[in-house]
């Protein structure tokens with residue numbers, strides 16, 4: 001007969017004591033749960049943060065946790081490295097200009113196949129291991145994202161980079177319907193074209209930011225493969241933990257490569273009414289929960305001017 005069945009007095013008490021820290025952790029989360037209840041959180045999962053299976057599974061757990069805790073998460077995903085690998089397999093080159101992929105019609109087919117047919121499917125599958133929650137779509141669906149041809153200015157000249165789109169309109173109807181139905185939309189950054197019957201490749205950070213603003217999200221969270229925005233990259237790894245939109249605007253011309261669309265996106269989102277935009281380290285397991293449910297954020301947070309930037 002076990003001690004419990006024998007009614008030994010000490011055992012039950014000891015069990016209660018070991019469970020106490022768990023109750024404490026849950027109680028500490030209460031103010032955050034209350035504050036974020038019902039709020040839309042747009043989470044951008046970058047291709048570079050999708051580096052291993054455990055991290056992807058932890059990402060899915062965090063997103064489902066947010067949903068079950070009463071928030072309304074929307075996932076927008078990238079897949080740059082995965083597209084590069086597929087282009088390489090097909091003997092096509094990956095070329096970037098102004099931080100954007102030069103997208104020939106052939107490359108566009110690969111981008112669409114990898115994002116919508118591979119990366120999005122994998123994320124939907126991981127989320128749905130926890131219940132019938134995730135629904136995948138691309139910006140093409142229900143006119144969610146409309147774009148026109150984007151010709152960036154490089155050294156004073158407008159450059160043709162193929163089927164890369166500049167977002168001209170967002171229709172949040174389909175996403176809102178999914179959220180109202182308790183689902184988690186998982187969105188690939190492909191847009192319908194306003195000019196012709198084809199589609200456009202849109203940078204996933206840009207798409208996430210535009211969707212966050214259009215949805216009136218409380219937070220935009222961009223998961224990537226660095227700790228946050230480094231003050232003096234690549235010579236130093238000092239992370240800027242908090243900055244205002246005006247401070248960020250001044251910093252933008254100094255930024256390079258993948259950080260440009262991320263920080264432009266954060267700027268656009270906060271200027272568009274999103275309360276905070278954050279760049280966080282997707283290599284840290286459960287980084288989303290750490291960021292949402294603790295006082296100390298783990299990455300870089302962009303806030304409106306009125307809230308002040310980096311504490312002195």
Ligand SMILES: Nc1ncnc2c1ncn2[C@@H]1O[C@H](COP(=O)(O)OP(=O)(O)O)[C@@H](O)[C@H]1O
Nearest residue numbers: 046047048224225226228229230233256258259
């Ligand atoms: N100031 C900076 N701070 C941090 N990372 C920077 C900075 N400037 C450029 N980077 C680069 O941006 C990369 C993140 O962008 P990207 O490769 O597009 O990631 P993702 O696939 O997550 O969108 C980092 O790995 C780093 O190499």
Ligand SMILES: CC(=O)N[C@@H](CCC(=O)OP(=O)(O)O)C(=O)O
Nearest residue numbers: 047078079080100101202203204
């Ligand atoms: C126009 C453009 O550059 N589109 C991106 C879309 C995917 C993306 O943004 O993926 P990450 O978030 O992993 O970088 C591309 O083709 O790579």
